Amino acid sequence: MPCGLLIILMLSSFVCGQNTDPRIADLVQSGKVRVAIGLGPSISATKDPTTGEVRGPALDLGRALAKRMGIDLQPVEYPRPGAVLEGLRTSAWDVAFGMVLDPARAAEADFSHPYFQTDFSYVVPAGSSISKLADADQPGVRILVPRNDASDLFLTRTLKRAQLVRADSTPAAMKLLRAGEGDAYAAPRPVLVTEAAAFPGSRV
16 A cells, blocks of 8 residues: 555535635525535544544534634534545535545545645554565455545555455454454554554554
8 A cells, every 4th residue: 555645625615715705605505514524533533432522633624614614514424434425426515524535536526635645554463474565465365444445445446466355444344353354454554553552463
């Protein structure tokens, strides 16, 4: 998985400027901007399982956008970033933050210039023989990914020998890795560092 994949701001009908700008007149008239929030990674947004509080850059940016436009923020939550595009197809939201730029996604939505960049990598359990990227793309290696997330999209295009195993979320993928039902989990490095801290012996 290469370094430098870009996490960017996805736009559907937003442009910076005064709220009299005709390009955002529909949002101003509605009095709200619906911001898609893909839950899961800390670099996007997380949800406290006890309190239900959502926090993270995606929500912070959404609040700043709504304030600048002078209208209300209406968060639209999704269980993972990869599920956000499902809402795009049904016009369920107006703008989304924290989506990794990928050719498949660029065919469906417009992207702004990048505002965040991170590496993608793997986390492997203790005793794994995988020590570099080339080791992972080998026959019989099972690589876990969150379904339709950026790591899934990228590896679907680039893997030659390894098998992708798709999970519904990061916790689900890590559960499979702990159970020995996968050999590596692919995700943004900050996510992997957090997950590895709670998985003794694992390596990023």
